[in-house]
Amino acid sequence: MESSPTTRALPGAPDDSAAATPAPVAIWARALCKTFQDPERGRVEAVREVELHCRRGEIYGLLGPNGAGKTTTLRMLSTILAPTSGTAEIDGVDVVEDPLEARRRIGFLSTSTGLYPRLTARETLRYFGKLHGIGEGPLEARVEELVEAFDMGAFADGRCEAFSTGQKQKVSIARAVLHDPPVLILDEPTTGLDILASSAMIDFIESSRARGTCILFSTHIMSEAERLCDRIGVIYGGRLLAEGTLAELQERTGEAWLDGVFKALVREARGEEPAG
């Protein structure tokens, strides 16, 4: 490798020279497109020319309604789906050219993520640790560390089928960070969770940022995005309408609240007049 994947200059990436000590870019996508052939609807452009980047220690929120293209974008970045066109890199690794290496650098979690009902929490962690190629000794140490960190000692040897929503969520998060990934991709991580579990997830996201992890997450909950995100990308109809800090988006649209920002951007995309 000619240069370290985390420090090399990326074509089209933001100019870091002005910043004092800019954190390296960990997620970078350029002109990302995804087209599906749907038997009923014909050709569907799920994602169109999406460009985004996210640095280590930063939380980037992808905000949009259902069907906007959030999940498809995250799935392309996490290598589950191949982009129709465009490129993306995770921690300097091209997701199309070397998907396995990219996956080693990603912790992926979504609301629909399930657990193996007949495995215990410990067995689940060991299973995914082995799939990541972690050796026996380090794996055992890491599993114990996570069991302690997520306070799973009381149920770590019980089968996942008997867990509460909160317990399942803890195991899922532990599974996602088991290999200590520099990038976390979270697809609507709080959808369907109760208030306690949702709050725990938000705490986890904030603590991950504090550890220098790059976090890209999708949501349609405005308050969550306002509280957590360093930068927000508004996606609608497969297009990234705008991105920036909350203040930048407020300034651009003249709206005080994020839901107003979102509506204004959607109106703009539709070519409608601003609301009076």
Added chain:
Amino acid sequence: MTRPPARAWREVLRVELLSLLRDHRALVAGLLLPAVLYPLIFLGQGWLEKIGEETLEAKEVRVALELSGAPPEMAARLVDLLEQRVPIVLDELPAGSLEELESSIQEGTPAAAQRERDLAVDRMGEDGHLLLQALPDPDVLGRTRFRLFFDGADDTCREARGRAMESLRELQDELEGAVFSEHFGGDPALRWTSESVDLASEEDLGGVWIGRILPLIAVLVLLSGASYAALAAFAGEREAGTLETLLVQPVPGIAIVWGKFGAVFATGLATLGLNTLSLFACVALGLGSLPGAEGAGAGPGALRILGAGLLFLPVCLMLSAVLCLVCGKARSFREGQHYVMPLSLVAMIPAALALSPEVELDPFLACLPLAGPSLAFRQAMVGGLAPWPAVLAVGSTGIYAWLALRKVGGLLDGERVLAGESSAAEDAQRQVQSRAALGWGWAGVFAVYLVGGLLQSAHALWGLVATLWLILPVMAFFSARGTARRAGESLTRTLALRLPTPWHLAGALLAAPALARLAGVWIEWQQEVLPLPSSMTQGGGLPALFGGLSGPALFALLALSPGICEELFFRGAVLSGLRRDMPRWRCVLWSALLFGAVHASIYRFAPTAVLGAGLAAITLRARSLWPAICLHVAYNGVVVLRGLAETSGADAPLAWTGEAWVPWLLLPGIALLALPGRREG
């Protein structure tokens, strides 16, 4: 195929097996049921037989005797013999007590017959079961005639009659033997005696039955055990939401697939092994005996079983791969079950060929999936395995397994796994129509089997009329009404009873005689592979069965009626429900399977299934049921009228359908049928 990283696929395999071992349903389907199947069958069958025999044998029967008409020695000996068949109570009636009964019998009028019954019951006694009367035979001087009065509707009365008849037969043998010995020193009519010497070894004898029955059972057991593992490994994981997590692990998809396939294969193998072991354990422990080899010991030896079992190893590989393919396409456990059921039914057909002694293993059958190994297994079990066909059977199955495995390798492509993704609620909503349609389809098939079969066995003509004009239309109505209500449309729209285009009707009329000819060619070819039983080849078929009917009546019964009623049900009601949430190819396949199944004959399955598929494709293309009805009526009409002409020897009214150019009519027929139908209004 790329070689998957060993550590990863072993780990996936380990976790899959661990999950299966902890799953009660998997243990029951994969291990418990195959293991206890034979003990249950043998023990249950033996127990039922024993109970039945013991119940009747233990039952006391009461017999009233009036033997004054027989010579005293004969009567005394008969009483002795009867008394040996305990528990029995004999009530000897005074001589002459049946004179009134005798005069009623002689009278022979209906009123006398009724009186005869009343008198016999009266003399038999309230708790009596049989009245045995001896009287001199009026036809032959010096011979005694025995009359047995009993109630044929009563099991105990029939048992009493059986014991009396056994005693009479024994008495006859004794008397006959005594006469022959006294006058001729033996039976003078006896010109020869015979003695059969069976050269087959005990092992061969046991192998005959096992070789025939085991391939079919093995395929079914393998499918039932391995299908649960495949459903859990693919469809179940997709439903549980763990598949997406697996796809973001730094492991090639092929390693995951191999691990899962390994679990399915291991489960299938374990199921098969346990089931076979259980069969031989039952025979060895004396729980039951193999038909045709009673008293022949434990049947085939371990070496022969092992050798024959190896022939089934590629079958296990192939079926496991096919199950993975099928279940990998399913979005949920339930959807996977819908795929597995027809697969099991289809797999039974080639495996069942081993049941038929007339079917021999030849190079063609050796290459037919499941048929080749089944027939080779049968040969191996009787110790007569022909090497080359066996190599061909194993080799071709190995190739099919390899082809299926290649497909399995690409099963977890993220695009495909996630392409048809939708919420569970949407799925449930979407599958309501097709699930209901399939339910009605199978209900129709079994209604025709059971109710239709019963009606037709009572009266062939009116039974068939009732099956076609009552069962099928009623089921079509209720099935279509449900579909129409759910879809919020009219019944005629659901049944696709809209006006057809003229070109579709013309296409149907052109294709029908060609298809009828091709079906005849198929049957001739099939006759070489799967010979029809003589009961089907002799007797002139259905037209001969309704020999009293005129040509037009036969046409109405065997062409017009099935053409209308079967199409209303299969292509109208059922297909209409299926097409709501299934791709067209699956609708066509289901239609073929149901239509083949309803004809309830392994010999007619292929041509009727192909016809069913064609009729479904035409209905979907034409968006109208009428072209299918038209083709069905014309097709059956050609077959019936030609069959009628052949059996009667008269000139066929459709003699031109035998011309060499007729099959070519299929080409313009298909071209017309392929044209688009009328737009939905």
